[in-house]
Amino acid sequence: MGNGIQVRGLGIKKSIKARLIVTFVGIVVIAFVLIALSNSFLLERYYVAKKTDAIQDVYEKLNQYDSLTSDKVQSLKSICIEKNISWVILDTNHSEILDYDSRNANRLYASLFGYITGVAPAKSSTLEETDNYTLEVNRDMDMDYLDMWGMLDNNNVFLIRLPMAGISDSIQISNMFYLYTGMIVVAISILAIWFLVEKTKSVFWDRILIKCQKNWNRRFQN
DSSP states (O other): OHHHHHHHHHHHHHHHHHHHHHHHHHHHHHHHHHHHHHIIIIIHHHHHHHHHHHHHHHHHHHHTGGGOOHHHHHHHHHHHHHHTOEEEEEOTTSOSEEEEESSOHHHHHHHHHHHHHTOSOOEEEEEEEOSSEEEEEEEETTEEEEEEEEEOTTSOEEEEEEEOOOHHHHHHHHHHHHHHHHHHHHHHHHHHHHHHHHHHIIIIIHHHHHHHHHHHHHHHHO
16 A cells, blocks of 8 residues: 555656646747747837838938038937938939938939939838838848938938848847747756756655545545
C-alpha cells in the first residue's frame, strides 16, 4: 500500500510539473504571437503616421518661410537633418530653385517637376490629398519615399521628401528578434520550473503524499 501511494504521489508530482510547464509556455507563446501580429499589422501604420507628422511640421514651417528669422531657418534645417527630411522650393514658373535643404537639390527638382508635369514614377499609394498638397508613398531609384508636394500659400511649389527606411525589413527583423527571445525565455522558464519543483519537493511533495495517504487510509477503512 505504501508503494502504491508513493507511485501515485510521484505521478501527481510529474503531472503538476507538466501542467506548470505547459501553462507557462502557452502564455509565453500566445504573448509573442500577439506581439508579432501587432508588429505586422500595426507597426507600419504607426511608423507612417509618425513620419507624416514630421513632414506636416516641416510643411507648416515652409509656409511661413518668408517670415522666418535666420535662427528659425537654421532650426528648421537642423530638424530636417535630424529626421532625414529633404525639401526644395521652386518659383511660381517652376523654373528656378528658390531654396532647398538637400544634398542633391537637382534630384529633388527633377522629381518635383515630374510630379507637376505628370511624368513622375508610378505612385504606390496616396495617403492624403488636399487643395494645397498631395501626400504619397512613391518609389524613386529603387527606394520608397514619403513625399509631400504641392503649392505654398505664396504660390511657390514645393517637395518635401522623407525616406521610408525599409519598414518591412524592420518588421521582419523585429519579429525574428522576438522569436529568438521567446525561445530563450521558454527554455529558461522550463529550467526554472523544474529547479523550483525539485527544490521544494522535500516539503511540498511530502505534504501531498501525507494528504494522499490519509485519504487512502480513510477509503480503505470505510
